[in-house]
Amino acid sequence: MSSLDRDQSEYDGGGAADRPTAEATGRIGTPKRPGTIAEPLKGMAVLIVEDEAIINLDLAMTAEAFGARMIVSAHSLEEARGALEMGQFDIAVLDLSLPDGDSMPLAEELHGNGVRIYFYSGDEERTDILDRFPGAGFVMKPATESAWSDVFAGLVGSDG
Known part of the structure; x- marks a missing residue:
C-alpha cells in the first residue's frame, strides 16, 4: 500500500459510521478553536504535498x-x-523542496487549473515565487495550527 493510499481520506458529510476510524486516519480528536471560524474549508478538497510525515499528518x-x-x-x-x-x-499546500524535485512544475499545473496554492517552506527567500502565482499564499515553517487557522479563515468570503 502506498503512502498516498494510506493517507488519503474522503469525507462526504455522512454519519460517523461512514468515516474512517482514528486508527485509519491517525487522528485522535478534532481540537476546538474558540474564537475562530469553525470550518473555513467546509466542502473543499485539499491536496497536501509534504515529505515530512509528521508535518503532513498535522496539516x-x-x-x-x-x-x-x-x-x-x-x-x-x-x-x-x-x-x-x-x-x-480546491486548495493545495505544497512544500517547495521534495525528495524527487522542486514543486514549481506541479504548482504551475495546479494554478493553471484554478487551484488555490499555499507554499509551505522554511526558505524565506523563496517568497518571490508569489509573483508567479497571483492569489497564492506563503506560510513559513514551522507554522502553528493557529497560523493555519488564520490562513484558512481568509478563504471565507473570498472568491479564490
Whole structure:
C-alpha cells in the first residue's frame, strides 16, 4: 500500500459510521478553536504535498478540523501526480523542496487549473515565487495550527 493510499481520506458529510476510524486516519480528536471560524474549508478538497510525515499528518488533521470534505496527502511529486487523477482540488499546500524535485512544475499545473496554492517552506527567500502565482499564499515553517487557522479563515468570503 502506498503512502498516498494510506493517507488519503474522503469525507462526504455522512454519519460517523461512514468515516474512517482514528486508527485509519491517525487522528485522535478534532481540537476546538474558540474564537475562530469553525470550518473555513467546509466542502473543499485539499491536496497536501509534504515529505515530512509528521508535518503532513498535522496539516491533514488541521484541514479535517476545518471541515475539508476530502484530504489527500502525498509525500513526493510522484504521489502528488497520482493524486491529481482522483479529481479536482480546491486548495493545495505544497512544500517547495521534495525528495524527487522542486514543486514549481506541479504548482504551475495546479494554478493553471484554478487551484488555490499555499507554499509551505522554511526558505524565506523563496517568497518571490508569489509573483508567479497571483492569489497564492506563503506560510513559513514551522507554522502553528493557529497560523493555519488564520490562513484558512481568509478563504471565507473570498472568491479564490
